[in-house]
Amino acid sequence: MxxxxxxxxxxxxxxxxxxxxxxxxxxxxxxIFHRNGNASGFTPLLDENGKPVISAK
Incomplete structure (x- = not known):
């Protein structure tokens, strides 16, 4: 697996x-994932310049 x-x-x-x-x-x-009751969303986390936040692998 x-x-x-x-x-x-x-x-x-x-x-x-x-x-x-x-x-x-x-x-x-x-x-970022957020759930409130039956509604939820999953979207890239953006920095102050609108670019995706990228962590070291």
């Missing part, structure tokens, strides 16, 4: 309202 591609590096909240940051271990791109 292959290694998981995404790693959660931050989590805040419980059950209905959650905010998490995930890193793609292949590209280093950071993503």
């Amino acid at each position: 292959s290694e998981e591609r995404f790693e959660r590096i931050y989590a805040q909240g419980k059950i209905a309202t959650v905010t998490e940051i995930w890193v793609d271990k292949q590209t280093g791109v950071n993503y």
